[in-house]
Amino acid sequence: MSEAQLETALTGREAPGDLAIEIRELTTRGMIDLRGDAGDGKFMAAAKDVLGLDLPTAPRTSAAWGEVQALWLSPDQWLILCPRARTEELLAALRQALAQIHSFAVDVSDMRTIIRLEGHAARSVLLKGCSLDLLSPDYAAGTVRRLRFAEIAALLHIVSERPDVLDLYVFRSYADYAWEWFLANGRAVAAIQPFGQQAVPAV
Amino acid sequence: MLIVHCPVCGAEGDETDFHYGGEAHIRRPATQDPTTVSDAAQRDYLFMRRNPKGLHFERWRCDRGCGKWFHAVRDTVTMDFKATYGITELPPRELMEAASGEWAAFFKDKLDAAKPSRKGKSS
Structure with a gap:
């Protein structure tokens, strides 16, 4: 019998070298969908006990403690990020701590594919596919925002600024589409000027 | 392009990030005892909708954002959003x-009902 092996949606895909940004898939991350009432002190305390961090309650923010991160998705929903190997352990601990509290925690590690964008052009490339003002100070490091990206649902996490590191989460079935979108729109000659006169590419 | 502001997560985006959910503040008649509801009242609840020129009150969903429903006031002439407010709330006065x-x-x-009552106020 052969061993079951984890294969991510974008296994074996490599970005060509002539893109204006660097893109790669993050494959070693586990994700837990956590829902509960942010106004319930017991829930928040139990989550903190297990995760080591206060779940962020301010909209579109994130929190991190060590290798665990919590992304705010909605007033009662968070996406917990951890190393894939720790997912089961963390999920079990969460479920135990939250057993008597109205809430749920589910392993969704394989639900979304994470594409990491790096480079100074990351925001301007992403702007071609969404209607957000990514150049405004609202989108500082740590910002989390679900959005409509290139007609599909996606989740954007701004990991760091200058140099920009952005994580884009798309549902697994759209991973191929999103990847191809970046290959088609991420080339240097297609770089856009978000405002003002467009640069004319050299022919 | 409509620019919508979500009162729940504070996200601002164009209408494609949101989803229109029809007229707001529709109340189901007499949920305690459906047998007492007249056909006319049930018809109005199901089908009759307002179509004003000017301010209109409607439901929207932060579809690609936080996923929550909220209310919005839109001017049907200018397509301008006047305000958005919580799903359980009444519009600004x-x-x-x-x-x-x-x-x-x-x-x-x-x-x-919202007017400050003067009854029982001792002078």
Whole structure:
């Protein structure tokens, strides 16, 4: 019998070298969908006990403690990020701590594919596919925002600024589409000027 | 392009990030005992909708954002969003007062109820 092996949606895909940004898939991350009432002190305390961090309650923010991160998705929903190997352990601990509290925690590690964008052009490339003002100070490091990206649902996490590191989460079935979108729109000659006169590419 | 502001997560985006959910403040008649509801009342609840020129009150969903429903006040002439407010809330007072036609009639008793009562106030 052969061993079951984890294969991510974008296994074996490599970005060509002539893109204006660097893109790669993050494959070693586990994700837990956590829902509960942010106004319930017991829930928040139990989550903190297990995760080591206060779940962020301010909209579109994130929190991190060590290798665990919590992304705010909605007033009662968070996406917990951890190393894939720790997912089961963390999920079990969460479920135990939250057993008597109205809430749920589910392993969704394989639900979304994470594409990491790096480079100074990351925001301007992403702007071609969404209607957000990514150049405004609202989108500082740590910002989390679900959005409509290139007609599909996606989740954007701004990991760091200058140099920009952005994580884009798309549902697994759209991973191929999103990847191809970046290959088609991420080339240097297609770089856009978000405002003002467009640069004319050299022919 | 409509620019919408979500009162729940504070996200601002164009209408494609949101989802229109029809008219707001529709109340189901007599949920305690459905047998007492007249056919006319049930018909109005199911099918009859307002179509005002001017301020309109509607439901929207932060579809690609936080996923929550909220209310919005939109001017059907200018397509301008005047305000957004929580799904369990009434519109801002000045907008209830500014409503016209059927909406004005709908908000009349709510405005009256919200007025500070002078009864029982000792002088």
